[in-house]
């Protein structure tokens with residue numbers, strides 16, 4: 035698919051709608067860009083702002099760091115997700131093993147577990163008001179096929195030395211009672227969290243700006259080319275509609291859009307549009323009946339609904355939004371292969387409504403009151419890679435350019451370690467010091483492995 039810049043007029047998520055007074059939302063939106071910056075970060079999602087924050091923590095002067103954002107601040111997936119910080123406890127193990135082998139697969143899952151601990155600590159230490167709620171999550175299994183898949187994944191992860199001591203398993207009536215989901219055959223439970231991702235990322239950005247970091251919004255980077263002069267320390271010229279910035283270091287935190295500026299990645303990073311919904315619960319899911327845990331309602335691999343009850347009682351439904359792969363006429367899964375987050379799928383919204391009604395378990399005859407039920411729908415773009423893990427590190431052949439992107443819909447469970455890891459690499463530390471799984475490392479070989487053979491090479 036042809037790479038793209040972020041679309042104008044994107045939908046606003048519930049997180050955007052509840053943080054419109056963020057003072058840096060439209061920072062420097064009319065000003066020309068500075069002529070130079072030592073470190074230039076493209077993208078103000080969690081990858082970009084956390085990279086800036088960690089550069090400052092590592093001793094770089096805030097003044098030396100410039101973040102450029104195509105739209106308003108934090109307008110990408112980081113403030114469009116379903117508000118879940120849900121480490122994969124075992125389920126993705128076979129899929130990761132198929133690409134990267136069991137040891138790397140185990141490291142990927144352990145990394146996600148560690149990220150939850152890191153975010154919990156970060157929010158606590160800085161006393162961040164982002165509705166962080168450490169709770170548990172259920173994997174709710176609806177089909178025999180998924181029951182088997184989940185059991186096999188758990189066993190395989192255990193055999194590979196994975197720690198599953200904190201995963202609890204329930205079946206039959208106990209699973210139904212604990213999850214309060216009528217049709218479940220069995221369920222797994224482990225620790226996860228819910229938060230307001232917009233408030234979390236805006237806090238980090240605000241803190242970085244208070245330490246001197248500069249932010250230019252509504253300013254898409256259109257190309258990065260070799261610096262025009264040889265007489266100074268700069269290596270790259272970063273072009274925008276409001277001028278050119280000369281810089282030593284470019285850090286691409288552009289998620290699904292990365293290939294627009296690094297065309298070598300156009301076959302490797304592809305966009306998937308995901309959709310989320312905010313529901314105002316009925317009697318059966320409010321007050322003393324408020325859900326305490328988050329959930330993934332799993333019908334099949336690739337067919338699921340995520341359910342995230344927020345502290346204020348609103349329930350967020352995300353996931354692929356389908357019960358079976360044949361349910362979505364718009365694409366092979368609930369995710370659409372597009373950069374267009376200006377609109378949403380009515381069909382997926384209807385599916386979410388059906389799921390919400392089933393979860394509510396109120397008699398059909400009881401109508402929704404005005405204000406109950408579906409309150410808001412939005413979409414966001416996830417950056418996918420063919421081997422299901424992100425790209426982190428220096429871009430070979432483009433010395434001074436770095437990337438931290440394409441989190442395959444798992445960024446909230448990964449970036450809190452990837453961005454600090456990238457900063458260590460920028461300071462010349464070896465990969466080992468990042469603590470990240472080796473398979474996250476970007477390399478020419480990894481990118482080219484997935485290139486379609488051209489006719490001449492056949």
Ligand SMILES: Cc1cc2nc3c(=O)[nH]c(=O)nc-3n(C[C@H](O)[C@H](O)[C@H](O)COP(=O)(O)OP(=O)(O)OC[C@H]3O[C@@H](n4cnc5c(N)ncnc54)[C@H](O)[C@@H]3O)c2cc1C
Pocket residue numbers: 039040076077078079080081082102103104105108109110111112113114115116117118119120253254255256287288289290291292294295308309310340352353413414415416438439440441442443444445446447448449
């Ligand atoms: C609906 C939905 C549900 C999700 N659910 C979950 C979940 O349950 N768990 C989980 O872990 N993750 C989830 N994710 C994924 C998670 O939100 C992302 O992985 C994460 O936010 C990526 O962060 P990022 O900073 O890398 O990218 P983004 O937040 O997308 O930030 C990239 C930024 O770069 C900007 N940009 C791009 N190109 C340019 C350019 N050329 N010039 C200037 N700026 C540019 C964009 O405008 C954007 O602001 C979900 C995502 C969506 C959309």
